[in-house]
Amino acid sequence: MCLTRTLLEAKGIRKVFPGTVALDHVSFELLEGEIHALMGENGAGKSTFLKIVTGALQPDAGEIYIAGRSVKMHSPVDARRMGVAIVHQELSLFPDISVMENILVGQTPTRAGFMRRRQMQEICEHYLERFQVRFSPTDVVKDLSVSQQQIVEIVKALVTDADVYIFDEPTSALSVDDASRLFGVLRELKSKGKGVIYVSHKFDEIFQLSDRITVLRDGSLIGTVPTSETNADEVIRMMVGRSIERIYPEKGRPNGQVLLKVQNLNAGSKCRNVSFELHKGEILGVFGLVGSGRTEIMRAMAGIAPRTSGEIAMDGHAVRIHTVQDAMRHGLYYLTEDRKEQGLFLKMSIRDNVAVTHLERLSKRGLIQRGPARDLANNVIRDLRVKAKDDEQLVGSLSGGNQQKVMIGKWISRQPKVLILDEPTRGIDVGAKAEIHQLLRRLANEGIGIIVISSELPEIVGLSDRVMVIHNGAVAGILTGQQLNDETIMEFASGLHKETAVG
Amino acid sequence: ATGCSTNGNASTSSSSGSSGGSSSAFQGSSSETYYMVTFLSGIEYWKGCFAGMQAAAKDLGVKAVFTGAPQYDINQEVTTMQQIIAKHPAGILVTSINAQAMTPVINQAIAAGIPVISFDSDAPQSKRYAYLGTSNVEAGQKAADYLGQALGGHGQVAVITTPGELNLDQRVQGFKEEMAAKYPGIQVVAVQNGNSDQIKTAQVTSALLQTYPHLAGIFCTEADEGTGAATAVQEAGKTGQVKIVSFDTDKATLNAIKSGEITATVAQGTWNMGFWGLMDLFAIHHNLVHPVANWQQNGVDPVPPEVDTGVTIVTKSNVNAYLQQ
Amino acid sequence: MQPVDTAPVNIDKERETWLRKVARIRELTIVLVIVVLCIILSFMSSSFLSVDNIVTTILSIVMTAIVSVGMTVALVSGGFDLSVGSVMSMAGVVTGSLALDGMNVWLAAIFGLLASLCSGLVTGLFIGKVKINPFIMTLGMQGVVQGVAYVVTQGAPLSVTGVPKSFLYLGQGNLLGIPVLIWILAVVVVVADFIMRRAALARKVYYIGSNEAAAYLSGIRVSKVKVWIYIFTALLAGIAGILTLSRFSVAAPTAGQGMELQAIAACIIGGASLTGGEGTVLGALLGSVLVGIVNDALVLLNVSVYWQSLVTGFVLIAAVTLDVLTHRKKAS
Amino acid sequence: MQPVDTAPVNIDKERETWLRKVARIRELTIVLVIVVLCIILSFMSSSFLSVDNIVTTILSIVMTAIVSVGMTVALVSGGFDLSVGSVMSMAGVVTGSLALDGMNVWLAAIFGLLASLCSGLVTGLFIGKVKINPFIMTLGMQGVVQGVAYVVTQGAPLSVTGVPKSFLYLGQGNLLGIPVLIWILAVVVVVADFIMRRAALARKVYYIGSNEAAAYLSGIRVSKVKVWIYIFTALLAGIAGILTLSRFSVAAPTAGQGMELQAIAACIIGGASLTGGEGTVLGALLGSVLVGIVNDALVLLNVSVYWQSLVTGFVLIAAVTLDVLTHRKKAS
Numbered sequence A: 001m002c003l004t005r006t007l008l009e010a011k012g013i014r015k016v017f018p019g020t021v022a023l024d025h026v027s028f029e030l031l032e033g034e035i036h037a038l039m040g041e042n043g044a045g046k047s048t049f050l051k052i053v054t055g056a057l058q059p060d061a062g063e064i065y066i067a068g069r070s071v072k073m074h075s076p077v078d079a080r081r082m083g084v085a086i087v088h089q090e091l092s093l094f095p096d097i098s099v100m101e102n103i104l105v106g107q108t109p110t111r112a113g114f115m116r117r118r119q120m121q122e123i124c125e126h127y128l129e130r131f132q133v134r135f136s137p138t139d140v141v142k143d144l145s146v147s148q149q150q151i152v153e154i155v156k157a158l159v160t161d162a163d164v165y166i167f168d169e170p171t172s173a174l175s176v177d178d179a180s181r182l183f184g185v186l187r188e189l190k191s192k193g194k195g196v197i198y199v200s201h202k203f204d205e206i207f208q209l210s211d212r213i214t215v216l217r218d219g220s221l222i223g224t225v226p227t228s229e230t231n232a233d234e235v236i237r238m239m240v241g242r243s244i245e246r247i248y249p250e251k252g253r254p255n256g257q258v259l260l261k262v263q264n265l266n267a268g269s270k271c272r273n274v275s276f277e278l279h280k281g282e283i284l285g286v287f288g289l290v291g292s293g294r295t296e297i298m299r300a301m302a303g304i305a306p307r308t309s310g311e312i313a314m315d316g317h318a319v320r321i322h323t324v325q326d327a328m329r330h331g332l333y334y335l336t337e338d339r340k341e342q343g344l345f346l347k348m349s350i351r352d353n354v355a356v357t358h359l360e361r362l363s364k365r366g367l368i369q370r371g372p373a374r375d376l377a378n379n380v381i382r383d384l385r386v387k388a389k390d391d392e393q394l395v396g397s398l399s400g401g402n403q404q405k406v407m408i409g410k411w412i413s414r415q416p417k418v419l420i421l422d423e424p425t426r427g428i429d430v431g432a433k434a435e436i437h438q439l440l441r442r443l444a445n446e447g448i449g450i451i452v453i454s455s456e457l458p459e460i461v462g463l464s465d466r467v468m469v470i471h472n473g474a475v476a477g478i479l480t481g482q483q484l485n486d487e488t489i490m491e492f493a494s495g496l497h498k499e500t501a502v503g
Numbered sequence B: 001a002t003g004c005s006t007n008g009n010a011s012t013s014s015s016s017g018s019s020g021g022s023s024s025a026f027q028g029s030s031s032e033t034y035y036m037v038t039f040l041s042g043i044e045y046w047k048g049c050f051a052g053m054q055a056a057a058k059d060l061g062v063k064a065v066f067t068g069a070p071q072y073d074i075n076q077e078v079t080t081m082q083q084i085i086a087k088h089p090a091g092i093l094v095t096s097i098n099a100q101a102m103t104p105v106i107n108q109a110i111a112a113g114i115p116v117i118s119f120d121s122d123a124p125q126s127k128r129y130a131y132l133g134t135s136n137v138e139a140g141q142k143a144a145d146y147l148g149q150a151l152g153g154h155g156q157v158a159v160i161t162t163p164g165e166l167n168l169d170q171r172v173q174g175f176k177e178e179m180a181a182k183y184p185g186i187q188v189v190a191v192q193n194g195n196s197d198q199i200k201t202a203q204v205t206s207a208l209l210q211t212y213p214h215l216a217g218i219f220c221t222e223a224d225e226g227t228g229a230a231t232a233v234q235e236a237g238k239t240g241q242v243k244i245v246s247f248d249t250d251k252a253t254l255n256a257i258k259s260g261e262i263t264a265t266v267a268q269g270t271w272n273m274g275f276w277g278l279m280d281l282f283a284i285h286h287n288l289v290h291p292v293a294n295w296q297q298n299g300v301d302p303v304p305p306e307v308d309t310g311v312t313i314v315t316k317s318n319v320n321a322y323l324q325q
Numbered sequence C, D: 001m002q003p004v005d006t007a008p009v010n011i012d013k014e015r016e017t018w019l020r021k022v023a024r025i026r027e028l029t030i031v032l033v034i035v036v037l038c039i040i041l042s043f044m045s046s047s048f049l050s051v052d053n054i055v056t057t058i059l060s061i062v063m064t065a066i067v068s069v070g071m072t073v074a075l076v077s078g079g080f081d082l083s084v085g086s087v088m089s090m091a092g093v094v095t096g097s098l099a100l101d102g103m104n105v106w107l108a109a110i111f112g113l114l115a116s117l118c119s120g121l122v123t124g125l126f127i128g129k130v131k132i133n134p135f136i137m138t139l140g141m142q143g144v145v146q147g148v149a150y151v152v153t154q155g156a157p158l159s160v161t162g163v164p165k166s167f168l169y170l171g172q173g174n175l176l177g178i179p180v181l182i183w184i185l186a187v188v189v190v191v192a193d194f195i196m197r198r199a200a201l202a203r204k205v206y207y208i209g210s211n212e213a214a215a216y217l218s219g220i221r222v223s224k225v226k227v228w229i230y231i232f233t234a235l236l237a238g239i240a241g242i243l244t245l246s247r248f249s250v251a252a253p254t255a256g257q258g259m260e261l262q263a264i265a266a267c268i269i270g271g272a273s274l275t276g277g278e279g280t281v282l283g284a285l286l287g288s289v290l291v292g293i294v295n296d297a298l299v300l301l302n303v304s305v306y307w308q309s310l311v312t313g314f315v316l317i318a319a320v321t322l323d324v325l326t327h328r329k330k331a332s
């Protein structure tokens, strides 16, 4: 260890945003040939720290050393020049432009100021092959699925010839296969003596992959430990400050009463002949590989996307759901997977965000009553334990987990019958995740039917009473009891049991 | 039109104060300010008017200020007028964007004891003392007469104008009426929008030349339209073949007349409007004219109420006189 | 802000609370700019603070301000409306020509407003339902509506004579020594401000401007609300057009030319954002006032007409730059 | 996406490839619209498809098209530029007045271009560095630059006489029977198109328009590129202004009025998006051509002036609606 070089070092980093101290006295060290995991709750300051060491933000105090030399980085270009490449947490692609231009942004091969397209294509193909992708470098990014876009994002970092590679939650939208391909690439980088900083909320990945773990809490450094000398419980304790006994709540005891019955739902190629039932008090997990069409099925069911055929019955009565308003009238709510873009009003207060689904109830003669609106928001903050100053705080300034809670809050305060949650814990830390799981189970026990889409197998297995597996836009199987294990679910998800499952 | 008697005092007192040190009655003081209020104030046309006003101001030893509303906007001109009234000047020379809209505010000035003379574009129902200008209808008729004769009384002609501007509309009206009345052999085949813009006019003119291959004449109601049309005619290789009558006497138009690209233009007596307008204002402000005793009380206009400053057709033969100005 | 500092920081915060609250008011910068400008101008020109001049200045911005209030709503929703100027002319022209044809002028005014509403409805349907970009849609409608005004008048301004005094009173009368137009503006601003702050429908506009997709998924009928937005914008433009007719007794097809840009400028000076979600009625009013004062100053200070557009442009840039710089810290 | 389905799907794709590729060309709709319009017009007016008329029509859109090419770049970056019309007048006026003062006209033209570049530089710095919204910044610059044109000319159009033939040849000459202006337009379009497709600097504009935050994080100096964008836009506007001077031998301070909206309309008809990231030089040209044909048709069919703005507005809305409807499926 003593002989290995330190590739990147940060000492006493401090960063203050108006109203928050995002980082305080944070020190960090990345060695040659090391995969160093950075962990912490939502809002702990991980992304902020990474932005500082890559020049996208300027620290208020502290020093950064690269290969032992103190450096000042004024912009992302500086970081890149010093051999630091990063995949940001938020997708940072250019939707209107081709894949190859996305990948080679900032380092386009040129001759006399003009792009060399042939060469660009070759470089990209070389890297894309490793991920066995089904798109070409000349495709436009906005036509790709989210997971394909994430691969483009990763390749974008890989093509830079850097010494330090930083990944901020790269697998949040990746399939299991793609994730393991990524791990292969990371190990290869490590064997070449490069350093990797890796941020994730997924413990299995961290323990598979990393050499050391650094934990941040509320902007402060809690400590750095070698992965081999620690375990998940200890890391959680470092992150949260207490231990969390059970990650997943007890399973429920649904009484078998059918709450929702969907028959022969069809909507494009990603929703074909979908039929299933949801029981009262049940959590139905929906699993499928990324891009399998889970979102499309649920959107079609909830009246958001048009459908070509299909009957929906609630409590035994056929219902017409063709618009969001229809769905709301019947107490069927869909919570989008895209919290920032489609779920919340980031520039508005918690109160406004909660009030949006209650406008009729909150207004008298067309005017919104302030008192009730405030009470409603405060109830949500209290019941869901949202960490916020008050109900006038802007939602955009909350941490990811708390944002998610506000989004759940604005719907459950409307007394749902059926709640559909699309990736409710994507990018959310263990603590908040456990709280959301408890909350969902509590709601289910109150008699609500809950559908949870998730790409995380452990979550699906841990949380669901039954699991519906989607493969290529169709139901591959509905699993219960003994079948709720990783292997069986994966087999169905990859289409191996297609014929046997659906009669 | 009469001034309000109660305010007569104000003007006399200020005039006695200002003319105290001077020997001649036609000598004002430099603190005495007269305003010219216009619309579309940036256009060159007003410069001729203001040049006349300035000449008079210099002779009289008073100050003349040019102002107005940059846009073709009633509200803006009325507001400007009100702002000028708030400054209590010695007199206002105003051209009205719209007669009816300007009438109340002109009356407001008169009521405040400020003499107002109307020029170029009148507000006849108002209490202004006098109007100096040419009738736009008449100017259009003059243009028609010239073009009618130049074409020998037959052929196709087109008009290019900017719709919605009153004075331009009146020129078109005069032109068309005169043609219909006096030159039955001449057909006004199209009225097109040149938008007071060379590029737009050139486009419209080219299209007109395509549509009417035998087009013999074009009347443009605005100077930029004249030069735009001339360029398009030249680009079609028809210079001289298509006679263009334009309006007003800016340098570009005059040069184009000299080179033969434009056949003629209608010149208005702009200088005289400004010069005599200020003279009137000065005379009223200093109470120098007494056509009858106590004209204020008796409702007699102290100055000639309507003065025609006349139009002249400028052609190659007399263009040099204008170019030398 | 480190543990040790916590206590003093908190006390500091309490102490600054009301000051901060004031400083947080989005419109503060512009109020300050207006005040400073007024002080400077009152020194430079004695007539600036005269009652006459103040009334004149406010009177000159009544129409811009009314149109800006409507524009604010469009801007808050993330759209905008380039057709307001034409709608203004058209409303006046329709009213005027019907009145000249012998119709009772109040009835004619209702037809004028209906015509405006129709235009707003068409705009709203295309933007809300067909999902045409507001810029290009309202640019097209600008042409269409202006065209209607031209066709109705055949280009010539209509002089409306012999209409009832009661109608002219709107634009020319005084109430308690203050022009009725100013009272009308006050009512429009107060009512619209209240609506924008409190009405459920108006909140929907903020939701849409803030995040259209989220608004849709939260059950807001986005396209329907958008139709209402452009109807409202057109309605206010129509009102401004009819008031213009009443004020000048003239309905000109060019009456509202350039109004759209003035109104947008006023709104933006007043803190509205072109990306939606932000903007207040009060801001629109203050923006209009600032523009009005600058125009007033140009005349009062005898600024050469050839310099006026330069100065106006400069002031616009300066005002917005100041605003951006003072709000910079919050933004980043 | 599953192994079994892969084969048929792929074959399907192969088969439709070329058809799809053609259909995917963003400009296809507008080419079709132009062709259909031409066919209809050639039946309605025999002179429509004459060489003379075609040349005339193209000549009439040269300035709009050149300005639109610059505007495209601003639009692609997610901004836009309302000052192009004023810059056009100012470039002409500066050149003209210097030439009248006895300076060699080519040197004067260089000064005219420099003045345009300065204006673009100021605009770009405020938008890029101070981060003022492009709408309001360029609206302000429109006033400032227009003001400069007025101050230079004191309102009067400058008649430029006695300048070298070589200069006038640009705007008035013919080369191989085709007006030099058309050759210039062709060169501008071809060069700009190539640059926008292939030059690394120009691609940065697409990056910025597509996702500005990501562009910044990817190491693109966003504010610097923005400065270049507005310099380029102003440069093309300046060129258009000088060509206008050469064509008419007159530099009017009002020369480019309304050009900004025409240019934006042309770009959007040609497929550019106001939200950035989309737009091509070819599209801008086609958009200008469509507008030119419509204007031409209005005269050919002797449409009353009072109906013209109605028809133009209607065509604008129709063209964009058609485009939105045909591209609807891709969007959703």
Ligand SMILES: Nc1ncnc2c1ncn2[C@@H]1O[C@H](COP(=O)(O)OP(=O)(O)OP(=O)(O)O)[C@@H](O)[C@H]1O
Pocket: A017, A018, A020, A021, A022, A040, A041, A042, A043, A044, A045, A046, A047, A048, A049, A089, A397, A398, A399, A400, A401, A427, A429, C332
């Ligand atoms: N631009 C900003 N302005 C103000 N506050 C900010 C800004 N960016 C981040 N913050 C705040 O800084 C803190 C740290 O945020 P950061 O994004 O680094 O957290 P994180 O550890 O990456 O969380 P997550 O796991 O959710 O990604 C949070 O409280 C956040 O609200």
Ligand SMILES: Nc1ncnc2c1ncn2[C@@H]1O[C@H](COP(=O)(O)OP(=O)(O)OP(=O)(O)O)[C@@H](O)[C@H]1O
Pocket: A145, A146, A147, A270, A288, A289, A290, A291, A292, A293, A294, A295, A296, A305, A337, A338, A453, D332
């Ligand atoms: N009509 C739509 N409007 C907006 N977003 C959509 C629409 N349809 C799909 N999406 C989003 O586009 C993305 C593409 O999803 P993709 O096809 O990769 O996976 P999916 O079908 O959602 O399956 P999964 O949920 O299993 O990932 C999704 O994030 C989805 O939310």
Ligand SMILES: [Mg+2]
Pocket: A046, A047, A048, A089, A168
């Ligand atoms: Mg993060």
Ligand SMILES: [Mg+2]
Pocket: A294, A295, A296, A337, A422
């Ligand atoms: Mg999904």
